[in-house]
Amino acid sequence: MAHRIFDYNLEKLLDSLSSKASVSKFYTTKMGNHQDRLFGLFLCYNFVETQKCENCIASAIQDIKNRCENRNEAVMWEENCELRYSNESFFGTLDVTGNIFQYNSENVSDDELGQFISVVNNTLHKLSRLAAFNASYDRRHSTVSTVAGQICLKDRVSHTRLGL
Known part of the structure; x- marks a missing residue:
């Protein structure tokens, strides 16, 4: 039963994110209550036109559905946007877990x-x-x-x- 509630909330969250991509380049939302709550956001780069932002978010949603099935959280980076959801609040939090820090010294003596x-x-x-x-x-x-x-x-x- 809990899995169905999660899937329902995820579908509603992704629908909400998708619907806002035509009017904004950044949006956060929450769906569900207490232990069934999901958090989501998308952002498009400032230079991206509204239609390209909308298309990018639609593509990211499809990629998340295809590649991240049965996951409590996912992040999808596309060429012009980012889409993220989680069952834990990440708003205003920097998570660098798994990042690889490298300095590119090319063209610098x-x-x-x-x-x-x-x-x-x-x-x-x-x-x-x-x-x-x-x-x-x-x-x-x-x-x-x-x-x-x-x-x-x-x-x-x-x-x-x-x-x-």
């Missing part, structure tokens, strides 16, 4: 690597503080891009040129 890492870390620190503590800042996206899980800056710049 050994002499400049320390400075480059420092600039990246300081930039991310400033962006996270800006997103967390500035009420007027749009928290759904930033001017720093992520590509395949890697942080990308347009070029190596000094701390003062970043203007953050």
